[in-house]
Amino acid sequence: MSRPVSSPSGPQGGQSPFRFPQRYERIAERLAADIRAGRLTPGERLPSERQLARRLEVGRASVREALAALALRGVLETRPGSGSFVVADALERLAPGTEPVAASDAGPFDLLEARLLLEPGVAALAARRGRRDAEAERLLDAMDVAADDRDRSGWNEGDRRFHRRLAALTSNPVLLGLAEEVATLMDQPLWQRLRDDSILRPERARLHAAEHRMIYEAVVDGDAAAASFYAAQHLERVRRYMTTDQES
Structure with missing residues (x-):
């Protein structure tokens, strides 16, 4: 007897378990890991988008998406003309169980x-x-x-x-x-x-x-x-x- 095949979107119609993170999501997670590890501390200004792109060997567009995603999560504060800064309660916002809803496959x-x-x-x-x-x-x-x-x-x-x-x-x-x-x-x-x-x-x-x-x-x-x-x-x-x- 044939076995039922699950929908590509998952048994509950949600995000597919086989979805690969987009590049900007991987960059955002690397920056989040730096905050968790204390390599980036509350109040600290992040390197510029250009510097991050060079360091991570990615395009600036992907860096910008990553910074915006972390800002939406409340982990970073972006100040026009000054850059992006780690907020005071960034570690609490990165605690387990506070993960954002999975993004669309289209960035x-x-x-x-x-x-x-x-x-x-x-x-x-x-x-x-x-x-x-x-x-x-x-x-x-x-x-x-x-x-x-x-x-x-x-x-x-x-x-x-x-x-x-x-x-x-x-x-x-x-x-x-x-x-x-x-x-x-x-x-x-x-x-x-x-x-x-x-x-x-x-x-x-x-x-x-x-x-x-x-x-x-x-x-x-x-x-x-x-x-x-x-x-x-x-x-x-x-x-x-x-x-x-x-x-x-």
Whole structure:
């Protein structure tokens, strides 16, 4: 008689026991081990992202993800212009039983890589449909206000919904489904943390808002090449800002 086969997601539908930690999770655990062992002490400033990347022989993007993950856990405090510091009660926050919920298999920079492949094509197809959209224009106006008010939460919500709206303008249900998945990943705390850090300077959010308008106007004009170009340019800037060192 054949034996029942467990679902890949585990018997309770949770995280697969065979999931391999992502690189940033391994880096975060190495830093946590240094704190537990006393090699990094409460109040101590960590080496810069560039120094950590060299020491650990990894990319700075992975280091940034790791630091953000530890900050979300309350183990580190990131101070713009100064760096990352071990908090006073870091050992308590690293005690057994305080482990974070398992992360998605998609890290923030995996998501950006996928968006760079997907969204320029989405913008081009939306441009081939070439029409104005009241909801997209409302979201653009809301992002302008949020950028001026330094409302990062409101800006991020508008950003997520605007990119989903572009997919809706393609009238392609497959692309809309993919955009829904991207929007879900953009709701994850680690993405939100890195994105919030990337727009601490208000001029960055304003520039992103202007880029959104350029994409939209190219869509309305029916200029597929321009829409694709502006979408790719925008996402490259997002990646650059999310990997820019906040210590200087």
